[in-house]
Amino acid sequence: MPMPPTPSPAWHPLCHRDELAHGESREFALPGGDTRSLFAVRQHQQVYVYLNSCPHTGASLNWGADEFLSFDRSLIQCSLHGAQFRIDDGLCIWGPCLRQRLTALPVRLGDEQVEVDLSPLPARLRRPR
Numbered sequence: 001m002p003m004p005p006t007p008s009p010a011w012h013p014l015c016h017r018d019e020l021a022h023g024e025s026r027e028f029a030l031p032g033g034d035t036r037s038l039f040a041v042r043q044h045q046q047v048y049v050y051l052n053s054c055p056h057t058g059a060s061l062n063w064g065a066d067e068f069l070s071f072d073r074s075l076i077q078c079s080l081h082g083a084q085f086r087i088d089d090g091l092c093i094w095g096p097c098l099r100q101r102l103t104a105l106p107v108r109l110g111d112e113q114v115e116v117d118l119s120p121l122p123a124r125l126r127r128p129r
């Protein structure tokens, strides 16, 4: 049985790398009129980007504007029922979606820009160009 084709990367500029400091999280709109959003978390020189959708119900995760992290800022925490996810791989370690993962998107850091590859997004969330 032939393997399905791997989608080509669809690199999209997210922000200037100085706009996101260590320990911060931030929400970003998706291009193309998609009503869903992404969020990024920076830890030291690494940036992690996920779809803003809890595996439990599909609800947005954030508590408020750009607030995705637990009180001690060591985990991503869903505002609805409190599920907690590791920042570095999006694995749920506590809550109703235990052992499920956030939808992670590949990130590359240029000299100035943070870019995210939108090609892994579930097709239903992308609109045709």
Ligand code: FES
Pocket (backbone or CB within 6 Å): 054, 055, 056, 057, 058, 059, 078, 079, 080, 081, 082, 083, 095, 096, 097
């Ligand atoms: S919607 Fe996130 S824990 Fe229930």
